[in-house]
Amino acid sequence: MVLASGLRPDSESRPDSESRSAPVVRLSQLNRYFQLGDQTVKALDGVDLVIETGDYLSVMGPSGSGKSTLLNVLGLLDRPTSGDYFLNGRLTTGLSESELAHHRQIAIGFVFQSYHLIPRLSARGNMELPLVLAGWSPAQRRQRVDEMLDRLQLSARADHLPRQLSGGQRQRVAIGRAVMLKPSILLADEPTGNLDTHSGAEVVRILEELNQEGITLVVVTHDQALGARAARQLRMVDGRIVMDQRVDSGAT
Amino acid sequence: MRFPDALAFALQVIRRQRFRTAMVMLALIIGVSAVNLLTGLGEGARRYVVGEFSSLGKNTLIVLPGKTETKGGMPPLVGEAPRDLTLGDGLALLRIPGMQSVAPLIIGMAELSSGGRVRDSLILGSTSEFFRIRQLKVKLGKALPDQDWDLAAPVAVIGTQLKKELFGTSSALGKWVRADQRRFRVIGILESKGVALGHNLDEVMLIPIASAQTLFNQAGLFRIFADVMHERQIPAVRQRMLEVVKARHDGVEDITVITQDSVLAGFNRILRLLTVAVGGIAAISLGVAGVLIMNIMLISVSQRTSEIGLLKALGATQSTIRNLFLGEALLLALLGAFAGTVISELLLALGRLSFESMPLQTPLWARLASVSLALGTAVIFAWIPSVRASRLAPVEALGSGQGV
Incomplete structure (x- = not known):
């Protein structure tokens, strides 16, 4: 199956090597229009984009430039008005709602500015949610979540509710949740937007670490400093990609 | 999930x-x-x-004066009849094969007095058979005497509540109770049974049927209770009862015979x-x-x-x-x-x-x-x-x- 071979990032493959496998993302002439009254807003206007496995992208641009729409489309949360979107070589336009849900589950991880943790669930409960939805058994879940809590240095906070955690801890829980099922692409929308400098740096460090392990990382941000860390920097204006620049060595 | x-x-x-x-x-x-x-x-x-109604017993039939023409539904509880149901009818019913016992019933109100205490009470006139058919027991003394129906003996069996109201805590057996112009000697006190069939039997006085006829100056019966020997005989006996009374009432079928079943079903x-x-x-x-x-x-x-x-x-x-x-x-x-x-x-x-x-x-x-x-x-x-x-x-x- 195309799905099975394409969705798990192969740990052996080097990000920069020309592999035979399809790129994680290929957008071709992608449009996303919104109707506001009698005016059509072109949030995405003929976007062509290829993201290779292991890429580290930042997307910057002014408000309303289409960054968030791009992220939503990449995350299969929003459907393009026209154009093609290949995820791991497979055309996603025209898939049913439940097929899209399946792809979101196994191939995509989200990190939001406002964390989007469920307030009544503990850190552990929030982190294991993707595994619960995927039907893992409690024993399997416990092992996987324990590993992740340990890695994110949250073991001591496992049973705390989100309101008992600091912003940085909350975002770490959210990241743990996003990568729980080892997605091929991690989409982060202003991941440090609500954090102080120190917590923000910690979150960025974790994201970049995950990227080095082979997870493709896309960060949408207003923060020039954060955007400048990425190996590949996109700039969007009025729904178009106006700059696509590779920097030799992203700051690590 | x-x-x-x-x-x-x-x-x-x-x-x-x-x-x-x-x-x-x-x-x-x-x-x-x-x-x-x-x-x-x-x-x-x-x-x-x-x-x-189950306290009536499975084998009991009730004869009411008057006839309902419609089939089904509730039997008439108050009947209007051109001809009275008489003691003679009751005795004739008793001769039907398969009939075990028959108890006539007259009901009336009377003012009872004893030793200065006065009370209005329900009077039931019947026979000794009535105790058996209605499963009444006497707590003290004895039931109505087993004698000819037309013997108006001046005796009475009273309910516990009535006894308390007329005699207080003192003994009632052998004392006299005045009902209108007549006197009855208390020979028994009923065991408390509570409300049954709409009458609180704790508050009634039972007297022989002939005494009730003279007390109320009324020959017609209110009901006749009839017990058959076996439940399976009920349809045949019921038919025979209708025929017997019809023959005695100038060929007019003017009574209703109900069974416990029909009342219950309704x-x-x-x-x-x-x-x-x-x-x-x-x-x-x-x-x-x-x-x-x-x-x-x-x-x-x-x-x-x-x-x-x-x-x-x-x-x-x-x-x-x-x-x-x-x-x-x-x-x-x-x-x-x-x-x-x-x-x-x-x-x-x-x-x-x-x-x-x-x-x-x-x-x-x-x-x-x-x-x-x-x-x-x-x-x-x-x-x-x-x-x-x-x-x-x-x-x-x-x-x-x-x-x-």
Whole structure:
């Protein structure tokens, strides 16, 4: 199956090597229009984009430039008005709602500015949610979540509710949740937007670490400093990609 | 998503949103208890009436003067007859093959007095057979004497309550009771039996049938009770009774013979219908509870929009989200129905303690119906909110409200 071979990032493959496998993302002439009254807003206007496995992208641009729409489309949360979107070589336009849900589950991880943790669930409960939805058994879940809590240095906070955690801890829980099922692409929308400098740096460090392990990382941000860390920097204006620049060595 | 996980998820929500949970459960408790209590009352009344008539005995036939022309339905309790039912009719019935015993009955009111105490009381005129047919027992003294029907002996058997009112705590046996211009010597006191067939037998005085005829200056009988030897003989004996009395009444069939079965069947049907009717009315409150469930679930969906968006982003399908919300409503309904059932059972048990003669009990069908109605209502009314939740566009859902 195309799905099975394409969705798990192969740990052996080097990000920069020309592999035979399809790129994680290929957008071709992608449009996303919104109707506001009698005016059509072109949030995405003929976007062509290829993201290779292991890429580290930042997307910057002014408000309303289409960054968030791009992220939503990449995350299969929003459907393009026209154009093609290949995820791991497979055309996603025209898939049913439940097929899209399946792809979101196994191939995509989200990190939001406002964390989007469920307030009544503990850190552990929030982190294991993707595994619960995927039907893992409690024993399997416990092992996987324990590993992740340990890695994110949250073991001591496992049973705390989100309101008992600091912003940085909350975002770490959210990241743990996003990568729980080892997605091929991690989409982060202003991941440090609500954090102080120190917590923000910690979150960025974790994201970049995950990227080095082979997870493709896309960060949408207003923060020039954060955007400048990425190996590949996109700039969007009025729904178009106006700059696509590779920097030799992203700051690590 | 595995079933226990979905259950745990719904339980989490229910535990955290206490006020909402309390409101829904309250509505369901009221609905379920209303159905259970009202049907319990109806069933209690039915059993009470059935029990009363069962005290007549299976083999007893009752002869009433007058004839109902319509088939079925209730027999006339008050008959208008051109010809009286006489003691001679009763004696003729006694000669029918298969007849075990016959007891005539006259009923009237009279002012009783003894030693300065005066009281109006119901007087039953009958024979010794009446005690056997109606299963009456004397506590003290003896029953009416076993003698010829037309012997107007001045003796009486009185109920316990009447004895207390006329004689207080002193002994009544052998004392005289005055009824209008006549005097009766008390020869027995009935065992307390409570209310039966509408008469409180604790408050009556029983005298021989001939004495009652003279006391009330009335020859016609109010009823004749007749016991057959075997239950299977009832149809044949009943037919024969009609023929015998018809022959004695110039060839006019002007009596009604009812059996315990016909009386019971009538009351049974009416009271069952009544029980179903009040149960149905009470079920409306479950419908109202359903509307509340719908509103509360709609509010819940709009409050948890961002959670729904998140679940979708994490790969939950539409059906998963719909089932999560439906399951939550179903779980609430289950808890509410359970609590409502327990509460109504407790109230009915309390009622049974207070009114010992009323066998208050919710029939099984009503218990099952109230619980399944509660569950059904929850699913039906939670359906629209749940589907609405499942169809939320993930982008908009995530955008609304700030997560924690």
